Amino acid sequence: MTTSIPVVVAGASGKTGREVGKAILTAHDMELVGAIAAHHAGAALKDIWSEPVSLIVQTNLAEIDVPYAVLVDFTEHQSSYQRVREAITRRWDIVVGTTGFTSTEREIIGSLVRQYQVGAVMIANFSLGAWVMEQLAKQASRYFQKAEILEAHADTKRDKPSGTAGRMAKILAESWEVDSKAIPIHSVRLPGMVAHQAVVFGTSGQILTLRHDVHDRTAYAQGVLASVRKVSDFRGRVVEDLAEIIDPA
Numbered sequence: 001m002t003t004s005i006p007v008v009v010a011g012a013s014g015k016t017g018r019e020v021g022k023a024i025l026t027a028h029d030m031e032l033v034g035a036i037a038a039h040h041a042g043a044a045l046k047d048i049w050s051e052p053v054s055l056i057v058q059t060n061l062a063e064i065d066v067p068y069a070v071l072v073d074f075t076e077h078q079s080s081y082q083r084v085r086e087a088i089t090r091r092w093d094i095v096v097g098t099t100g101f102t103s104t105e106r107e108i109i110g111s112l113v114r115q116y117q118v119g120a121v122m123i124a125n126f127s128l129g130a131w132v133m134e135q136l137a138k139q140a141s142r143y144f145q146k147a148e149i150l151e152a153h154a155d156t157k158r159d160k161p162s163g164t165a166g167r168m169a170k171i172l173a174e175s176w177e178v179d180s181k182a183i184p185i186h187s188v189r190l191p192g193m194v195a196h197q198a199v200v201f202g203t204s205g206q207i208l209t210l211r212h213d214v215h216d217r218t219a220y221a222q223g224v225l226a227s228v229r230k231v232s233d234f235r236g237r238v239v240e241d242l243a244e245i246i247d248p249a
């Protein structure tokens, strides 16, 4: 008999956390054991999700009294930084979608992950389309020598440019052996947007545009579920590429 993976969702009331959380709730091999939010703390999760779930939303990880869980975090970077470190010291594995961490914060998280030998997945974009776009961009960068990135999100998104765009700039910069700051990123924040990115490659007389649009945040759920299932295989390191989860070959 296999046991379910206990999961705590931080950001359970958020646009992404609620879609990811509902997918965890219906996954046959996972058990939702905790939900965290800020303004919604104290609310019944069933009222937020309109799903049959008996949890009350908490503010802090310390209020969730289980020996082990996978922390799934889609919140904002300041509280996430603290929560993620707390989860690691409790020897929980972590799957983090929250963006906006500084490189120093990432390094500190990485060293804690090594010290406590937990598994960590920190991926800027859990959607299949964004990952496929990266593969196509790597290919295109062999033939084109210039590109600019356009990214657009809802005006509620706090960080700018997006983590996905920053990662794309890094991929292109590595391919062209230049500093990633040399690749322009144009950011739009408007109501009505969800998550959109285009990479426009240009050369004499022609352009090539790669484009990915997320219309609905269920786009992230499958990547997160696959990460929760695999994260304990990565003890002692931080996985940042969805390829290791969905395409290990």
Ligand SMILES: NC(=O)c1ccc[n+]([C@@H]2O[C@H](COP(=O)([O-])OP(=O)(O)OC[C@H]3O[C@@H](n4cnc5c(N)ncnc54)[C@H](OP(=O)(O)O)[C@@H]3O)[C@@H](O)[C@H]2O)c1
Pocket (backbone or CB within 6 Å): 010, 011, 012, 013, 014, 015, 016, 017, 036, 037, 038, 039, 040, 041, 059, 073, 074, 075, 076, 077, 079, 096, 097, 098, 099, 100, 123, 124, 125, 126, 127, 156, 157, 220
């Ligand atoms: N990696 C990916 O694939 C991916 C995809 C989409 C989004 N993201 C990232 O995920 C994060 C969330 O995005 P979103 O659009 O879902 O945001 P959102 O709708 O604003 O939701 C934010 C969530 O975080 C909670 N929260 C805020 N401050 C908190 C605190 N101090 N302590 C505990 N919980 C707190 C909010 O709780 P209340 O509602 O109670 O205030 C809410 O549940 C962002 O960093 C975004 O860039 C990543």
